[in-house]
Amino acid sequence: MKVIDHIAKAEDKTQFTFEILPPLKGQNIQSIYSAIDPLMEFNPPFIDVTYHREEYVYKELSNGLLEKHIIRKRPGTVGICAALQHKYNVDAIPHILCGGFTKEDTENFLIDLDFLGIDNVVALRGDAVKSEVYFKPTKDGHAYASELVGQITDLNKGIYLDEEIQNTSKTNFCIGVSGYPEKHMEAPSLDSDLHFLKKKIEAGADYVVTQMFFDNSKFFEFQAKCKDAGINAPIIPGLKPFATLKQLNALPHRFHVDLPEELIKAVIKCKDNNQVRQVGIEWCISQSKELKNAGVPFLHYYSMGKSDNIRSIAEAIF
Numbered sequence: 346m347k348v349i350d351h352i353a354k355a356e357d358k359t360q361f362t363f364e365i366l367p368p369l370k371g372q373n374i375q376s377i378y379s380a381i382d383p384l385m386e387f388n389p390p391f392i393d394v395t396y397h398r399e400e401y402v403y404k405e406l407s408n409g410l411l412e413k414h415i416i417r418k419r420p421g422t423v424g425i426c427a428a429l430q431h432k433y434n435v436d437a438i439p440h441i442l443c444g445g446f447t448k449e450d451t452e453n454f455l456i457d458l459d460f461l462g463i464d465n466v467v468a469l470r471g472d473a474v475k476s477e478v479y480f481k482p483t484k485d486g487h488a489y490a491s492e493l494v495g496q497i498t499d500l501n502k503g504i505y506l507d508e509e510i511q512n513t514s515k516t517n518f519c520i521g522v523s524g525y526p527e528k529h530m531e532a533p534s535l536d537s538d539l540h541f542l543k544k545k546i547e548a549g550a551d552y553v554v555t556q557m558f559f560d561n562s563k564f565f566e567f568q569a570k571c572k573d574a575g576i577n578a579p580i581i582p583g584l585k586p587f588a589t590l591k592q593l594n595a596l597p598h599r600f601h602v603d604l605p606e607e608l609i610k611a612v613i614k615c616k617d618n619n620q621v622r623q624v625g626i627e628w629c630i631s632q633s634k635e636l637k638n639a640g641v642p643f644l645h646y647y648s649m650g651k652s653d654n655i656r657s658i659a660e661a662i663f
């Protein structure tokens with residue numbers, strides 16, 4: 346079932362959903378099931394599965410020169426989605442990127458999803474590869490998520506890349522896109538970011554999932570600004586429970602989000618990461634309660650492959 350149909354069916358009741366990462370290459374699907382099993386009693390209508398593009402690594406040769414290798418550490422997004430739909434009878438939502446995909450690759454990826462009965466996708470640009478500073482579009486690929494959304498919308502109308510294909514089958518994807526309450530790191534301003542978010546909706550996106558945030562007022566301001574900008578699609582808040590001392594620096598650096606002073610002080614006081622994890626759970630419970638009271642359609646948790654803290658939060662909220 347499509348995400349927008351889940352929203353309609355829930356009749357204003359906030360539902361529990363979460364995102365998982367494919368395991369590192371070399372592990373099997375059991376590691377995914379072990380993370381998901383403790384969360385299924387909270388009846389998630391869907392589970393998101395992230396997509397991880399290739400990385401470049403450089404190996405030093407005996408003559409001192411560097412040799413470039415292309416590796417993918419977390420392949421398997423589509424296979425995992427198919428496995429989840431089959432095992433748990435839940436909608437699995439693969440993320441799909443511009444980076445690393447030609448338009449032809451995108452079309453073939455979408456055809457695979459359609460054949461597997463997967464009718465939801467989250468369409469993203471993706472980040473720059475780790476060894477580069479700026480995102481570079483793949484040759485014959487898309488530069489921005491709005492263009493990717495446009496291609497998916499075209500396929501939903503039966504428009505394939507090869508114009509000569511006759512009597513085409515139409516896909517039926519519900520399309521999610523990203524939104525950034527504290528603006529995307531490359532955007533010159535929140536208004537400019539919202540301008541381009543609107544382009545994604547105009548290109549056919551059905552709903553928005555936000556980047557993590559730790560201060561609900563940022564989300565509520567974002568919701569209001571979206572409304573003012575004429576963005577009326579449902580907005581799903583993404584929440585990540587704070588979990589380690591290292592994240593005090595890592596999260597603002599990696600995701601360009603602010604941490605409230607009260608949270609920072611509580612984390613600094615902790616003696617070890619077990620205590621930090623507990624602080625993170627309590628903070629996220631309090632965020633979740635307020636958002637639920639505000640009537641958001643889903644609370645969407647970033648699990649990062651670990652579910653014990655998400656389970657504690659779900660027990661308190663759902």
Ligand code: FAD
Binds near residue numbers: 440441554
């Ligand atoms: P876009 O919407 O294309 O925006 C990128 C930047 O360009 C923004 O600053 C925007 O304002 C600007 N912009 C947009 N259109 C234009 C235009 N026409 N002209 C000029 N500027 C423009 N990454 C992964 O690799 N895998 C994942 O599975 C994944 N899942 C994610 C899920 C969520 C909910 C979120 C919030 C992020 C996720 N990401 C993932 C990270 C995401 O790929 C990065 O944040 C990336 O840098 C931007 O992707 P986007 O789709 O938001 O880009």
